[in-house]
Amino acid sequence: MSVKKALISVSDKTGLVPFARRLAAAGVEIISTGGTAASLKEAGISVIGISDVTGFPEIMDGRVKTLHPNIHGGLLAVRDNESHMRQLKELNIGTIDLVVVNLYPFKETIAKPGVTYAEAIENIDIGGPTMLRSAAKNHQFVSVVVDPADYEQVAGEIEAAGDTTLETRRRLAAKVFRHTAAYDALIAGYLNETVGEVFPENLTVTYEKVQDLRYGENPHQRAAFYQEPLHGRAAVSRAEQLHGKELSYNNINDADAALAIVREYAEPAVVAIKHSNPCGVGIGTDIREAYQKAYDADPVSIFGGIVAANRPIDEATALLMKETFLEIILAPDFTQEALDILKEKKNLRLLRLPSIAEAQPQKTAVLRVAPVAGGALVQDCDLKQLTDEEIRVVTDREPTEGELAQLKFAWKVVKHVKSNAIVLARDNMTIGVGAGQMNRVGAAKIAIEQAGDKAQGAVLASDAFFPMPDTVEAAAKAGITAIIQPGGSVRDQDSIDACNRFGIAMVFTSVRHFKH
Structure with missing residues (x-):
């Protein structure tokens, strides 16, 4: 088998033109649609229009263009099935060996302030997921790419051998189904929120990987850190690490606990955490006084702890903090003088999160999901404020x-x-x-x-x-x-x-x- 024909239709055009050039140079014919076709033609790359393949024009503002037997027959035909191949020949349908598709930017659309319901719905992709699923199902014979990060490997294998390996196709197919599942989960979540459905009969959630971790709570446990795609900005996953060692599983867990408590206070506040429990909390007229109180609350337990503040760390506070072994300092910001002082401690992790004091976006519900054997417990987060x-x-x-x-x-x-x-x-x-x-x-x-x-x-x-x-x-x-x-x-x-x-x-x- 070899890749002779590719269908390319992407919203994210990162790396598109160099990738398509390599395919064309390897003798691959390119079918394309709309804006993607225009970008490729502008770059001087020969393109077959989708209507030339389907014999039918794109209609309804592009809502219907690839939903056609000439496309999906070419994707789904099992190449070593004589009946399938005979039907393709009888119907004059050509095979498609490579699909390169990424989807309408639904997540980016609903994240925009003031987005309308109509705009969100219009950015639900139909043809893209359908092509991805067709190609991924038939990955024994068809390569499918949803992530520009895979362009290099796919182009390299085609240049070297005329096709991708079965191992690569399986890996890419698995990535496609992860991608479409996450995409559908975002749509379901948005619509659930719109209609006020908090606990649906099927709960589908999706997370995006932030990083692999060295290990979990203990060295024998594997772990990774994921974030909710549309979580409000006041989250550890949104913090910028300015200094120090890589975050660990326990660091992140404790930093999350510290952040939850410090956000309870409007006054300058500092929270020290050990093993997810506060060992010291203080509020003051300024952040230095607040830290001193949090330290004095339990000078023993704060050793090796995680500290969160809801005001920028200044020089005076940094001088106090420097005297104690801390794992993390999480704050809206650090003055340059404070950074100079704290960076003297090579392993101290400094996290900047400007949105610590901002209100969370209003949603129907903020849910906490706790895995249990065979399932999960789901509840509202405890955001209750006492009046x-x-x-x-x-x-x-x-x-x-x-x-x-x-x-x-x-x-x-x-x-x-x-x-x-x-x-x-x-x-x-x-x-x-x-x-x-x-x-x-x-x-x-x-x-x-x-x-x-x-x-x-x-x-x-x-x-x-x-x-x-x-x-x-x-x-x-x-x-x-x-x-x-x-x-x-x-x-x-x-x-x-x-x-x-x-x-x-x-x-x-x-x-x-x-x-x-």
Whole structure:
């Protein structure tokens, strides 16, 4: 077999002309359509128009041009099937040995601000995916290229042997079906969002590879990093790495956790993360003060941690950060002075993400997909923000203005701590975090022990209700003065009574923040 005839129709014309020239020089006839044909002719490359093959004009503004038996018969005929080849001869249909197609830019279209529904629909490609699928199905005999990155290999093999290898054709066919599946997933996602379908009967999602990773959570696990094609810009995958070693699986996971927490705050804020849990969170009048508080919250655990800030890192903050071993600093920007200081640490990863403080694009739903054996759990992301109207005082004593501010601060942190979760806070910083415990009082004891004497006069936040008053009793013994929790236990009154006995102010939110 050899490649004698190619059909080329591309939206992305990267590398098109040099590739087509090599094909023509190798004796390959080129069939083409519309703008692709015009580009090739302008470059002096001989082209057979699609209408010359189909005997039918392109119609409906190009919506119908390749959907024709003269095209798909030439693609789908099994070359060693005598019946197929006899039918081609009887119908005067020529074989097509190479298809080079990429699709209407649907993703780029719907990503544009203010795109209309009609514009999005018009950019759903029909003929392109159909040709790709036909050629990929018949890859035993037909080569199919959807990615300009493959032009070099395909042209080289044709120049060397007149055809591509079966191994190459199989690899290209697999890439085609990945590509068309991703394309259809984007269309389905867009239409689902348009009609408000959050949990459809079939959920199809697609991700684009950012990079291969050295390994996963542990060295014996393989891993790669993917991003959602249309995710808002405030994501680790959108960050620009300015310095340091390649990101690892655990780096990315922890940086994502840090980003989620720091975006809770409008004030200058810094979050330090270890193993997906915050070990220190601080807000201040400037980013230096915020970092100092995040550091002071737990000077031991921040060692080897990931830090995220919602303001640019300046020289003064960089000088503080330099004194501690950190894996990553993620920030909207870095001053040149800060970069000069931090780049002295060869392995420190510096990530710039200007959109940290920007609001996420409004969508019908932001979904989180968690794989389980044999399937997946899908839910809305926990983006719930607490409002003043939702805060209900349930004790005899109301929290002071200062206590209420600290309760709100702690509530934003505990939402992101693995359950069972308890967070202690004072002076706009965490002072104790109890995470991932099997019982709530156990989480409280860990947070209280970490806080030590700082617990005197501090506040406590719990991600879920108290099933019994033992957490209140532990808090009172430590000197906690105010508590925020969802409420909702059949024994709420026991905890309320305990707070009243100890003079603790307690508020309910009626919102639970389990995080498993």
